[in-house]
Amino acid sequence: MNTVPLLEMRGITKRFPGVLALQDVSLHLQSGEVLALMGENGAGKSTLMKILGGAYLPDGGEIRIDGSVVSLNGIREAKRLGIALIHQELMLAPNLDIAGNIFLGNEPRRFGLVTPLSRTRMNAAAAALLRRVGLGLPPTTPVSTLTAGQMQMVEIAKALALNARIIIMDEPTSSLTAGESQQLFSIIHQLKQDGIGVIYISHRMEEVLMLADRITVLRDGKYVGDLDRAGASQDKIVNMMVGRELSGHYFPDRPAPPPIGHPVLVVNGIIVPGAPAPVNMIALRGEILGFAGLVGSGRTELMQTIFGVTRPLGGVMTLDGAPYRPRNTRDAIARGVYLAPEDRKRHGLVLPMTIAQNTSLPDIRNYAPLGFLHRRKERQVAEAGVARLRTRTPSVYQKTVNLSGGNQQKVVLAKWLAMNPKVLILDEPTRGIDVGAKAEIYRHMAALAAEGITILMVSSEMEEVVKMSDRVVVMRERRIQGILPREGLSQERIAQLMTAKVARETAA
Amino acid sequence: MRRELGMFVALLLMCGALWVSNPSFVEQANRFYTSRQIAMLTIYAVGIAFVIITGGIDLSVGSVIGLTGVIVAKLSAPPPGMRLPLVLGIGVALGVALLVGLIQGLLITRLDLQPFIVTLGFMLLLRGVSQTIALGGNITITDQQVVTLSGGGTQTTHFPALTHYMDLVKGGLFYVHGTPLLSWPVLICLVVIGIGGYILHYTVFGRYVYAIGGNRDAAEYSGIPVKRVETLTYVISAGMAGLAGILYAAFIKNMDAQHGQSYELIAIAAAVLGGCSLRGGEGTVIGVLIGCMIMQIIDNGFNYFRIGNWVPNENWKAIVNGAVILVAVILDRTVHIVQSKRRTRRAGLAAASPQPTVEVVSPGAA
Ligand SMILES: Nc1ncnc2c1ncn2[C@@H]1O[C@H](COP(=O)(O)OP(=O)(O)OP(=O)(O)O)[C@@H](O)[C@H]1O
Ligand SMILES: [Mg+2]
Numbered sequence: 001m002n003t004v005p006l007l008e009m010r011g012i013t014k015r016f017p018g019v020l021a022l023q024d025v026s027l028h029l030q031s032g033e034v035l036a037l038m039g040e041n042g043a044g045k046s047t048l049m050k051i052l053g054g055a056y057l058p059d060g061g062e063i064r065i066d067g068s069v070v071s072l073n074g075i076r077e078a079k080r081l082g083i084a085l086i087h088q089e090l091m092l093a094p095n096l097d098i099a100g101n102i103f104l105g106n107e108p109r110r111f112g113l114v115t116p117l118s119r120t121r122m123n124a125a126a127a128a129l130l131r132r133v134g135l136g137l138p139p140t141t142p143v144s145t146l147t148a149g150q151m152q153m154v155e156i157a158k159a160l161a162l163n164a165r166i167i168i169m170d171e172p173t174s175s176l177t178a179g180e181s182q183q184l185f186s187i188i189h190q191l192k193q194d195g196i197g198v199i200y201i202s203h204r205m206e207e208v209l210m211l212a213d214r215i216t217v218l219r220d221g222k223y224v225g226d227l228d229r230a231g232a233s234q235d236k237i238v239n240m241m242v243g244r245e246l247s248g249h250y251f252p253d254r255p256a257p258p259p260i261g262h263p264v265l266v267v268n269g270i271i272v273p274g275a276p277a278p279v280n281m282i283a284l285r286g287e288i289l290g291f292a293g294l295v296g297s298g299r300t301e302l303m304q305t306i307f308g309v310t311r312p313l314g315g316v317m318t319l320d321g322a323p324y325r326p327r328n329t330r331d332a333i334a335r336g337v338y339l340a341p342e343d344r345k346r347h348g349l350v351l352p353m354t355i356a357q358n359t360s361l362p363d364i365r366n367y368a369p370l371g372f373l374h375r376r377k378e379r380q381v382a383e384a385g386v387a388r389l390r391t392r393t394p395s396v397y398q399k400t401v402n403l404s405g406g407n408q409q410k411v412v413l414a415k416w417l418a419m420n421p422k423v424l425i426l427d428e429p430t431r432g433i434d435v436g437a438k439a440e441i442y443r444h445m446a447a448l449a450a451e452g453i454t455i456l457m458v459s460s461e462m463e464e465v466v467k468m469s470d471r472v473v474v475m476r477e478r479r480i481q482g483i484l485p486r487e488g489l490s491q492e493r494i495a496q497l498m499t500a501k502v503a504r505e506t507a508a
Numbered sequence: 509m510r511r512e513l514g515m516f517v518a519l520l521l522m523c524g525a526l527w528v529s530n531p532s533f534v535e536q537a538n539r540f541y542t543s544r545q546i547a548m549l550t551i552y553a554v555g556i557a558f559v560i561i562t563g564g565i566d567l568s569v570g571s572v573i574g575l576t577g578v579i580v581a582k583l584s585a586p587p588p589g590m591r592l593p594l595v596l597g598i599g600v601a602l603g604v605a606l607l608v609g610l611i612q613g614l615l616i617t618r619l620d621l622q623p624f625i626v627t628l629g630f631m632l633l634l635r636g637v638s639q640t641i642a643l644g645g646n647i648t649i650t651d652q653q654v655v656t657l658s659g660g661g662t663q664t665t666h667f668p669a670l671t672h673y674m675d676l677v678k679g680g681l682f683y684v685h686g687t688p689l690l691s692w693p694v695l696i697c698l699v700v701i702g703i704g705g706y707i708l709h710y711t712v713f714g715r716y717v718y719a720i721g722g723n724r725d726a727a728e729y730s731g732i733p734v735k736r737v738e739t740l741t742y743v744i745s746a747g748m749a750g751l752a753g754i755l756y757a758a759f760i761k762n763m764d765a766q767h768g769q770s771y772e773l774i775a776i777a778a779a780v781l782g783g784c785s786l787r788g789g790e791g792t793v794i795g796v797l798i799g800c801m802i803m804q805i806i807d808n809g810f811n812y813f814r815i816g817n818w819v820p821n822e823n824w825k826a827i828v829n830g831a832v833i834l835v836a837v838i839l840d841r842t843v844h845i846v847q848s849k850r851r852t853r854r855a856g857l858a859a860a861s862p863q864p865t866v867e868v869v870s871p872g873a874a
Contacts, residue, residue, distance in 0.1 A: 017848050309729070333731035347729045350722035352789045361719055362730035368712045 004067040006031040006197045007052075007166055012061035014047055016402065018394045021047045024061070025223045027216050029166065029197040034188060036212035037201045040241055040434040041406025042392030044221040045201050049168045052199075053085030054078030076105075084159030085168045092143050092151055099126035099139035102158045129157040133187050148295065149180030156187060167191060168199045171405070173207060174431050177295045177460070185211060203406070203434055205234045219243055242436050250439050251467040252446040257287055257486065264454045265306070265324070265337075265423050269315035272298065272305050275478040278315055283423065283454045288445060290469030291458040292494045298478030299458045300342060303425045306456070307339040308332040319423070333362060336422030340412055340429065342458070348412035351401040355393060356382040358400055359415045385414030388444070389437050406432045417444060424448065425456045430464060442468060462491045474498055510847070511783035512795040514840050519802050522832075526809045533812040540687040542808045544677060547697035548755050550800040553775040554704040555748025557796045558741040560779050561708070563721040563788025564616065564623040566742065567772050569749040571634035572608055574768030576601040576753030578638040578647065581763040584670065586653035588643070594669040598754055605750025606743055608634065613739030631772070639765035646764035649674065649757060677759040693755050700748070705793035717741060721788025778803045781836055806832045 007029040014022040022044045029035050037045050050056045052063070054075040062069050065081055072078045078085070092101050099122050126139035135153040143151065152172055159167045173181045188211060191198055202208055208215060215232055217224040217240040224240045261284030269278040275298055283289050291299045304310050306317070308326030317324040319335055326332040332339075341347035349358055356375075359382040360367045367374045382396040389410040393403060400411055409432050416424065426445070430438045445468065449455055459465050465472055466489055474481045474497040481497045526533045552569055559566045583590050584597030608630060615626050651670040655663045680688025680695065708714040716737045719727040728734050757763060782799025784791030810825050820828070 307729075328731075328733075329729055330731040330733060339729065341729055346723075347725050350719045350726050350789070352722045353718065357715070357718075361715070361727075361732070364712050364715055371711050371713075373710055373712065373715065 003030070005029060005064075006033075006066065008064040008067075009048070009052065010062050010064070012048065012051060012063075013059045014044075014051060014056060015059050018398070019402075020221055022051075022058070022221045025218065025221070027223070029199060031165065031195045031197050032192050033213045034192060034198045034200055034211050036208040036215045037199055037218065038203075038208065038215055038237060038241055039218035039224075040392070040436060041410065041432075042404040043218040043241070045218060046170055046404060048218070049085060049170055049199065049201065052078070052083055052166075053168060054083070055085070079106075079162050079164075082163060082165035083168070084162055084164035084166070085170070086152070086155045086159065086172060087170055092154060094142075094144040097140045097142050098130070098137065098146075098154055098157075099123050101143055101154055102126045102129060102139075102161050104158075106161065125161070126157070129160050132160060132190075133157050134183060147177075147180070148175040149177060149183070152176060152180070152184060153187070156191075164196065166197045166199065168201075170201045171203070171432055172200075173202060173204065175295065179294075181207070203432060203438075205237065205435070208237070209234065217241055238435055241434070250435075250442075252443050254288075254446055254449070254468070254470070257284070257470045261285060261287060264320060265456075266318045267306070267315070268317065270302075270305060270317060271313040271315055272301050272478065273310060273313055275301070277479045279480055281473060281480065281483065283456060284470075285454055286449050286452045287470040288449050288455045288457055288468055290465040290472040291456065291475060292460075292462070292465045292472055293475035293481075293498055295460060297475040297498070299475050300427055301478070302475070303339060303427055303456065303458060306332070306423075307337060307425060309339075336420070337425070338362070338416045338419060338421045338423070339425040340416045340427060342427035342431065344408050344412045349400045349408055352399055354397045354399055355386065355391070355403075355411050356396040358411055359385055359396075359418055362415060363419045381418050382414075385411070385418055388417075389414055389440055406434055406437070409433055410437060413441065417448075421448075421453055423454045423456065425458075427458045428460065429457060430459075430461065462494065465494065466491055476500070510844070511840060512792060512798055514843055515781060515783070515795070515798045515802065515836065518836055518839065519798055519805070522802065522805055522809065526805070526812055530812045530814050533809065536685045536687055536689075538808070538812070540689075540691060542804060544691050544693045544759075545808065546801050546804045547691070547693040548752050548759070549771075549775065549778065549804055550697050550797050551693075551700050551755070552745075552749045552752040552771070553778045553796050553800050554700055554793055555745040556772070556775045557779045557784055557791055557793065558704075558708070558717060559623070559745045560776070560784045560786060561717050561721045561788060561791045562738055562741050563724070564738065564741065565627065565776070565786070566612075566745045567624065567627040568608065568612065568630040568634060569745060569775060570768045570771035570773075571631045571638070572605050572746050572749040572768075573753035573756055573771055574763075574765065575608075575634045575638050575641075576605050576750045577757035577760070577763045577767050578641050578765070579604060580754060580757050581647035581649050582641050585647055585649045586665075586667065588645070589647050589649075591653075591667075594667075594673055601754060602747070602750045605746045605753065609743035609746025610739065612746065613742035616742065617735035617738050635765060635769075638767070642763065642765050644765070646762055649761045649763065674758050674761070677755055696751070696755070700751075701793055701797060708793055713737065713740075718789055721790070723789075774803055775800075777833060781833065802832075802836065 005028040009025070009027045012022050012025045025044065025048060027048070037048070039045050047056065051058050052072065054072040054077050063072060064070065070081055072081070093104065096104065103122050103126070123139045130137065130139060133153045133156050135150060135157070137150065143154065146154065156167070172184060176184065188198055200208070200211060209232060213229050215227040215237060217227070217237065219241060227236060263282045264285045265283040267279055267281045269280060271278045279302060293299050301310065305312050308329045308331050311327065319337070324335060326335070326337070345351070350361065356378050360378045367378050379396055386393060386396055391407050391410045391414070393407060400408055403411065413429060430441055433441065445455055457468065470486050472484045472489060472494060474484065474494055476498055481500060484493060532538065552573065556566050556569055579601040580597040581589055583592045583600060584594045612626055612630055615621050616623050649670065651667045651674060653665045655665070657663055676692050680691035682689040708717065716727070716732050719730070719732060720734055720737060724734060753768065756768065760767065778799035779791065779796050780786065780799070781802055782791070782795030782797070784796065806829050810820065810828055813820060
């Protein structure tokens, strides 16, 4: 095709204090094309897209739409030009309903007012858009009641309401169920048919290989190259992203678990508030116990109960044979039970504090034998964590609010890995993390397990569950559907249980 | 620390301008007076800073200051006071202050009430308590009681303890021209700054305070006793207000229900000027001190400022006070933006390999 591209970004440069986030980056997009943008955590993907969405001004470079130079001076301007950015963290107002969100800042008015009459028009228009994205809900549904996947659909409807010609999706599937992701993919195909250009950011290789017409790779804020759908393969992409051969296996080899394990955590008849049935399970020393299930299947709630965030309505737990009744997270931590939460911004990090301060936070008494903080130790531990997971940051004194999404996740993990757990709960440990660091995290988990630490791993990535777990607890609608041993473990077997209608009790 | 530095420069500029306009601004009498005012303000502003850094707010401190003063006067002053021992008066006053802080803290953390509304309630309620104790009138703290005898003569009783108490705000160390260079309130304030700064910046408790202000949920997940720490900050704030209240009472002497009104707003403004964020998670003790100095010097400097023979109209005082605060914050913001732009540029130069920029079109300039 030799037409003028829908979008062209040329020589884009962006600096933050102490960081050169983008350096001379170029990118182009045709209408009806899906372009995947790939790169390690902190490579500059989100920054580039925020520039395109008008959220940041570039320090250099030019942007052309339909061949003519535009100045994307603010989000409103970008929207006016038909560019819609769906952020890594969804940005909907939970207190408004769907229609209110779709038309937020763009309300149909009468004499400059949002009148009851325009409200009716708004609902009708919203209903039409919801049909287009295949969301069968009334436009007056409050957004706070939606699942992550439904919110994603609302975001897309919002973009369509603006007559967007370019839709940017920054890690859209990271909090979606498999089914919801499928639905998103079919909407993306629909958008292609309508001639909309889509820029798609994801760390999930299969998705990218399936969806993208072309792949643009960034590394350390620089443009590395483009790959066509035909010429792309997982290995090629990874090499371009990482800049070196990623040697060895992706998943570490794990020794077979001993036939009879030593029980560490015993959960007996625990009733999680809101769950239909009590939960029974045993976690053994040195094992990685995977938790599979759909988003909302009750895995996170169960973990929060074990960690003392919520108190069970009944049942007993024992830890190393002694009764374990955590009244709060402090009790849990005191007994050596740690949890790295899935929602890093809400539960994982104190954003205005530095990496060093965040790393020491849960274990701070150990940094202050006499109540006086030992700053050098704090720095050393934090630096070890940064080096281990290759967190991209100028120093450990960088505030975590300035890190890229994946690098924030690495800090959350590093902070719990720095301690000496007995039971380590990892809730979606690799969400939003690039391939290289993922392999590092897997290696680390395997090493911890080999040391005798029990790991409970909640994950929505099937491959991870299958490859890493010694046993897999499958949950559905807040009950345990079954516990599968490593032998004969397969994605199909797990998926079958995850969605099965009849509860099948399988002895552990 | 950047904000603190900027405000310190602003403070120096203000002092310089006042000195040039009226040399008597720096005379010992005014130095003594102003430093004492700053000290008393700083004592309770440091307390309120603990609350502000956790992301809370304490509107009751002015009323606590008033109440402690009224209690001391009621219990220990001559009639209409009760002439009880001064130690008892001060002890009860401080105890009441701490108790008020504890109740507020427990209400806020255990019942999950909003700090603004709880402390607003206490601000109004304690005002009423002071009013009731003072019986709507006033009680004067004085060290002598004059009784008219039936024979027509008078008899004067002296209370040495009260004399010492009132000397607390007059005396100090290193006298120059009859007034101390370091008054007792200033010394007390330095101790408060030392201990407060140490706790906030070098102890686990201090780190907890910042973490809670930065992200309460993440603090909870890190096993921090969030509720206990938060409650304690309200106790600290009210306790410091009580301490300041005792000094203010010795200074003002004439205690009525209005005493201490709107002091909390001055302390909050000082804390924010000094770099505390009302969103929580930010602030330093040194910053609070600088903020307090600015607030008091604006207040005091107005009386000194003149250009030649021209003296500003007394009625403009509130306008000037407000304007100086706003200008300080606006300047700070501007400097911040300029600085971070410069730092950004430098980072770029350091990191970028020498490469010609191809037709740079800055959309921002268009
Ligand atoms: N506001 C900011 N201040 C300072 N540095 C920033 C800021 N925003 C981003 N950065 C830095 O810019 C770089 C690029 O970040 P960006 O968010 O674009 O990465 P990303 O490719 O989206 O990564 P991820 O896959 O982790 O989401 C990172 O090193 C990050 O630390
Ligand atoms: Mg990103």
